[in-house]
Amino acid sequence: MPPHKLTRESVVSAAVDLADREGIAALTMRSLARHVGVEAMSLYHHLPNKEALLDAMVDRVYAAIELPAPDGDWRSGLRNRSESVRAVLLRHPWALPLMESRHAPGPANLAYHEATIACLRAAGLGPAQVAHAYAVIDAFVYGFVLQETTLPFDSGEEAAAMVTDGPFSEFLARYPNMMWFTTNVVLAPGYSFGREFAPGLELVLDGIAARLGDGIPETTPAPQTGAATTDT
DSSP: OOGGGOOHHHHHHHHHHHHHHHOGGGOOHHHHHHHHTSOHHHHTTTOSSHHHHHHHHHHHHHHTSOOOOTTSOHHHHHHHHHHHHHHHHHHOGGGGGGTTOOSSOOHHHHHHHHHHHHHHHHHTOOHHHHHHHHHHHHHHHHHHHHHHHHSSOSSHHHHHHHHHHSTHHHHHTTOHHHHHHIIIIITSTTOOGGGGHHHHHHHHHHHHHHHHTOOOOSOOOOOOSSOOOSOO
16 A cells, blocks of 8 residues: 555554454554555554554444444344444454553544443433443453354354364263253254354343343344344
8 A cells, every 4th residue: 555545544444454364462553564565654644653543443343333222222222232242343353352441432432332321321220220231231242252252163063073072072971060061052953152142142131121120021032143244
């Protein structure tokens, strides 16, 4: 990319692309400069330092998340928002430990938090309940993505092979509850860890509904086999 075509947005896009492909540890101002074909000093015309670059990258990730509408149904709004967070973080796993760490959050970051708080307030939660609900929703979503991206298998077939053919299988007989779980869950047709996201999220939303006195719906959405893969 010729230097005269560089813009702040193109630099951030290139940094996100580099982090997606090689991980956040590979991202330095020098490696980014090589990635776009310029000298490192050229980048400082657009972003003063790496921290500013990370702020902008994280804000780009937040901008891809579907936000809940404050005047809509709180449950579906939080569900869609949480599913969107998961989908975006699966595309940009490097962003997970950075999401809540920025000292200079950008406008998309702030809009995300504003919309979530507005949705929880519109549901009828008071200050303490908003804080509790917000914490448990994000703990579930971020924690699930962390597990999902660090598991030693990528599919149900690989999971089944690990527990039947690998060293792990030799120890299962000593742990009857693990054996029961493996037989009834991991080795069941169609198993994937990702399908646990939707019902797990419903448990979280059920807890919020119980605090609101809304009760628990008789039916819940069918478990998903994976997260969406298109950016918003």
